[in-house]
Amino acid sequence: MINGERLIERPLRWGMVGGGRTGQVGYKHRTGAQRDGTYRLVCGAFDLDAERGCDFGKKIGVTADRCYADYKELIAREAAREDGVEVVSIATPNFTHYEITKACLEAGLHVICEKPLFFTVEECDEVARLADEKGLIVGVTYGFTGHxxxxxxxxxxxxxxxxxxxxxxxxxxxxxxxxxxxxxxxxxxxxxxxxxxxxxxxxxxxxxxxxxxxxxxxxxxxxxxxxxxxxxxxxxxxxxxxxxxxxxxxxxxxxxxxxxxxxxxxxxxxxxxxxxxxxxxxxxxxxxxxxxxxxxxxxxxxxxxxxxxxxxxxxxAVDRMGALHTEGLGDSWSNIYLWIAQAIDAKRRDDEAFLKTHHYPDINAGTxxxxxxxxxxxxxxxxxxxxxxx
CATH class of the missing domain: 3.30.360.10 (Dihydrodipicolinate Reductase; domain 2)
Known part of the structure; x- marks a missing residue:
C-alpha cells in the first residue's frame, strides 16, 4: 500500500507548460505530482496570456520571477539557474506536444506529456531516439493506468x-x-x-x-x-x-x-x-x-x-486509500507521477537494473x-x- 512516504532520494524540481487557470487537466497534474513529496513545483509557463499565467502561478505558490511567458523562456532562464527545473509536464493542446517535448529534451529536461503524445509515429520515434541519446525519461499520462x-x-x-x-x-x-x-x-x-x-x-x-x-x-x-x-x-x-x-x-x-x-x-x-x-x-x-x-x-x-x-x-501494492474509502482517478494520477519520478530517480543514479523491471507509461506506450x-x-x-x- 502506498502511504505518501517519499520513495526517491529528494523531490524533483518540476515545472509546467500549460495547465493554467483555463486548462482542463492542470489540476490533475498538480495534485498527482505533489502528493508523495516526489515533486516540487518551481516554475511554469501556464498560459498563452502571460499576465494571466503569472497571476495564476503566484496563487499556486510559484514566485513571480519563475512564471514565464512561454516554454522557450522557461527553458532558457531555468538553464541559467543552479537550482533550475529538472522535469517539465506538458499540458497543452496536441499540436504543441512535439515541439515542446523536443525542446525540453534538447535542454536536458525530463518530460511528462499529455496524450496523444504526438501526431505521427515518425515523430515519436525521433523523440524516443533523442531521449535515449540524452539519457532522459519521457512519461505519458494515461489517467487510470495507476488504479x-x-x-x-x-x-x-x-x-x-x-x-x-x-x-x-x-x-x-x-x-x-x-x-x-x-x-x-x-x-x-x-x-x-x-x-x-x-x-x-x-x-x-x-x-x-x-x-x-x-x-x-x-x-x-x-x-x-x-x-x-x-x-x-x-x-x-x-x-x-x-x-x-x-x-x-x-x-x-x-x-x-x-x-x-x-x-x-x-x-x-x-x-x-x-x-x-x-x-x-x-x-x-x-x-x-x-x-x-x-x-x-x-x-x-x-x-x-x-x-x-x-x-x-x-x-x-499500488492501493492508496484502503478498502474503507473510494480509490479514484486522482489516486491513479498520483501513482503515475510516482512511477515516473522513480524512473527519473533511477536514471539519475544510473540504476539500469531498476529501469529494466520498472513499469510506467513511457514513450513507448505513447508511441x-x-x-x-x-x-x-x-x-x-x-x-x-x-x-x-x-
Whole structure:
C-alpha cells in the first residue's frame, strides 16, 4: 500500500507548460505530482496570456520571477539557474506536444506529456531516439493506468484465471458534445480542428486511454488487423470524428470491440473494460471504481473490492486509500507521477537494473497509442476497411 512516504532520494524540481487557470487537466497534474513529496513545483509557463499565467502561478505558490511567458523562456532562464527545473509536464493542446517535448529534451529536461503524445509515429520515434541519446525519461499520462483494480485484472489474466482470452470489449463515452458547436469554448474548438488536434478527435482524446489500459491487462496479445468506422454527427467537426467504433482481431484469435463517443446524449461519462476468457470474465468501470466484477462460468458472480486482502499483491501494492474509502482517478494520477519520478530517480543514479523491471507509461506506450491511431485513420479513410496493423 502506498502511504505518501517519499520513495526517491529528494523531490524533483518540476515545472509546467500549460495547465493554467483555463486548462482542463492542470489540476490533475498538480495534485498527482505533489502528493508523495516526489515533486516540487518551481516554475511554469501556464498560459498563452502571460499576465494571466503569472497571476495564476503566484496563487499556486510559484514566485513571480519563475512564471514565464512561454516554454522557450522557461527553458532558457531555468538553464541559467543552479537550482533550475529538472522535469517539465506538458499540458497543452496536441499540436504543441512535439515541439515542446523536443525542446525540453534538447535542454536536458525530463518530460511528462499529455496524450496523444504526438501526431505521427515518425515523430515519436525521433523523440524516443533523442531521449535515449540524452539519457532522459519521457512519461505519458494515461489517467487510470495507476488504479489498483487495473493491476488486479492484469494479475488475474497472467495467472490464467480467465483461461484463454476470447473477447475484449472497451467503451469510453459521454454526451457533453451532443449539441452543435455554436458558442463552444476553446477546449472543444482545438480538439475538433485537425491543425491543433491532429488526425482524430475522440479516438485520440479518449480512445487511446482504452487502448493503453487494454495493453496493460493483455500484454501478451497483439492486434493483427482492425476496422475503424468513424463519423462526425455534428458536421462542422468533420473530417474529425465525435463517434467511432473499432473492431480488432488479435493474434491469438480473440476479437475486440472499442466504442468511443462524445455524442452519447445523456451519458455523464462511461469508461468500461470487459475481458472474456474461456473460463471466466472480468469487468471494471470508472462508474464503480472500487469494484471489479468476476464471473466464473457455472459459479455465482463475485464483486471484488479494492484494498481487500484476497486481491493479488500487484493490486494491493499500488492501493492508496484502503478498502474503507473510494480509490479514484486522482489516486491513479498520483501513482503515475510516482512511477515516473522513480524512473527519473533511477536514471539519475544510473540504476539500469531498476529501469529494466520498472513499469510506467513511457514513450513507448505513447508511441503505441499513436500507432493505433494511425491504423484507425487508415482504415476509416479507406471506407471502414479491414487493414493489417502496422
Amino acid at each position: 489498483p483494480l487495473v493491476h488486479q485484472m492484469a494479475a488475474m489474466v497472467k495467472k490464467g484465471m480467465l483461461g484463454d482470452i476470447r473477447i475484449v470489449d472497451l467503451q469510453y463515452t459521454h454526451g457533453f458534445n451532443s449539441g452543435d458547436d455554436v458558442g463552444a469554448g476553446d477546449a472543444l474548438k482545438w480538439r475538433t480542428n485537425p491543425k491543433t488536434a491532429g488526425p482524430t478527435f475522440v479516438l485520440g482524446d479518449i480512445g487511446t486511454h482504452l487502448y493503453y489500459l487494454s495493453e496493460i491487462v493483455l500484454p501478451h496479445l497483439k492486434i493483427e488487423k482492425l476496422l475503424c468506422d468513424r463519423k462526425a454527427f455534428i458536421p462542422t467537426r468533420a473530417p474529425l470524428e465525435d463517434h467511432a467504433t473499432v473492431l480488432m482481431h488479435y493474434d491469438n484469435g480473440a476479437r475486440g470491440r472499442l466504442w468511443v463517443s462524445s455524442v452519447n446524449a445523456g451519458n455523464m461519462g462511461s469508461q468500461r473494460y470487459r475481458f472474456v476468457g474461456s473460463k471466466a470474465s472480468i469487468e471494471w468501470s470508472d462508474a464503480h471504481p472500487d469494484q471489479l466484477i468476476y464471473e466464473v462460468q457455472g459459479e455465482p458472480n463475485r464483486i471484488m473490492h479494492h484494498g481487500m486482502p484476497y486481491l493479488e499483491e500487484e493490486s494491493l 503505441e497509442g499513436v500507432r493505433w491511431l494511425e491504423n484507425c485513420v487508415r482504415s476509416a479513410d479507406a471506407g471502414a476497411a479491414w487493414v493489417d496493423f502496422k
